Amino acid sequence: MTDEGEAAPRERALALLNREPRDGTLGVADILRRLCRAATLDLDLAGATVTLMPDLGSHTVAAASGPRARHTEEMQFDVGEGPTREAYQARQPVLVPNLESVVARWPGFTPTALAAGMSATFSLPLNVGAARLGALTLYWHRPARPAETDLRIALVFADLATELLIDSCLADPSESLEPALDSALETQGHIFQAQGMVMVDLGVRLPEALARMRAQAFASGQSLAALAAEIIDGTAIVRKDQKLR
C-alpha cells in the first residue's frame, strides 16, 4: 500500500518495455508489441498477444511477441473458441495451467495449440468496468502454475496495456505512445463515476470519456482523482476538443 510497493512493479514493467527495440511501426501497435515481448521475457513465455475485441463478433490481433503466438491467437477466432474469447465473455481472467486438460472445453482450439507448442495459457481481459477493450493473452511452452508473483506481474502488464489502449483513443495514429511512470490509471471509485458522467455529457463511448479525462487532468496538472471530484460536483467540465499531450 505504500507508494514504493506500487511503483516498483510498474516501474519494472516499463523498464523492460523500454528495453525492447522499436521496429519502425507507428502508434499503439509498436508499444503493444514491445509490451508483448517484455512480458514474454519476464515471465519466460512461449509468447504473448494483445487482441482488440470491440465486440464478440470482431477482433484484431493488434500485437504479438512473435509469429507463433500471433498464429495461435488467430486460430482461436478461426474456430470460434479459446481462452481470449472466454476471458472476454466472462469478463475475468482465464487461467489454464495445462491445455491438455481442456480438450473437451475447446476441441477445435486445443489440439492445434498443443501442436504449435503451447501447453498453458492465461488470458487477461483488458477492461475498465463495462468498457471491454480486448485481452492480453499469454502462452507457455510447458504446463505452468504461475506463482503469485508472476500472476501479479501479468496483471501489471495488463494494466499497462489497458492504459495504452485508453490513451490511444485520442492519439494520432502516427504518434508513438510512451507511458510515464506516474501516469498509471488511478483506481478510486469516483473516477469511474465521473467517467459515466462524461460519457453522457459528451455523447462519447466509455474509453474515449476516460481518455479525455486523463488528457485534461494531465493538461491542468491535476490528478485524475481530483478532476473526477470536480466533474462530480460540477466545478469542472471535460471539453470535447481536449487533445492528448
Next chain:
Amino acid sequence: MIPRAQLLDYFVELTDTLIDGFDVVDFLHDLTVKAAVASGADAVGLVLADHQGRVRYMASSNEEGKLLELLQIQNDEGPCLDAILRGVPVVNADLGRASGRWPTFAPAASAAGFQSVHAFPMRLRTQTIGALNIFGADDSRFDPDDVRVVQALADVATIAILQQRDRSESELITEQLQAALQSRVTIEQAKGALARSQSISPSAAFNVLLTTARSTRQGLAEVARSVIADLEAPSG
C-alpha cells in the same frame, strides 16, 4: 448482537445466495447491511486489496460507511488498512483515543460522530484480500462471541468472492478478485451515467440500480451494464 435465531436466518440466507449464483457486489452490499443489523453497528464498510496492494472500496451498509472507508483509503491509514496489512482483527478500538495510531482518520471519524471501530480481515489461508469494518456511534464493545460472529461474516464474504474450490489460492485471487473489482467499476460508471442522464444524485442513481436489480431479479452489475448500453453512444 441480535438473537441467535435471527443470526441463523442471516447465515442461511447468505449461503443460499452463494449456492444459487449471484452478483458479487450485490451480495457484498447485502452482507454489509446484515452485518450492521447483526452487530448493532451504525455503519459497516467492506474493502478489497487489489494485485498492486491498493485498497478499493466495494460495499457499505450506508453512506457513512462508504465515507469512512474512503477516508481511510485517501489518507492511507485506518483500522481496515491495519487489518489487511496484519491479517488480524482490530477489535474495540476507541476512536477518541486513537489519534496516535490514526492521526488523520481517528479525529475525522470522531468528528463525524463515530466512537468505536472494529475491522476484520478477509483471509484465504495465507493471504488477506480485504476487510469488513464495523463502526459504532457509541463505545460498543465486542465480546469474544461477537468477534467470532463478525469474523464468520467476513469469512462468508471471502468465500463469496473466491468460490471455486479446485483452484490454487493465487489463481482464485487473480480471476475472481478481478471480476469483483471490475463489477464495482461498472456500477460506478452506471451511477455516473444515470445521474447525469436523469439529473439525480449518484446515490439516488445507485438506489435506482438496486431497485431495478431486485424487481427484475438480475444482478447489480448486469443492470449496470444494461443502463450503460442504453446511454452509451453507438460504436463506429
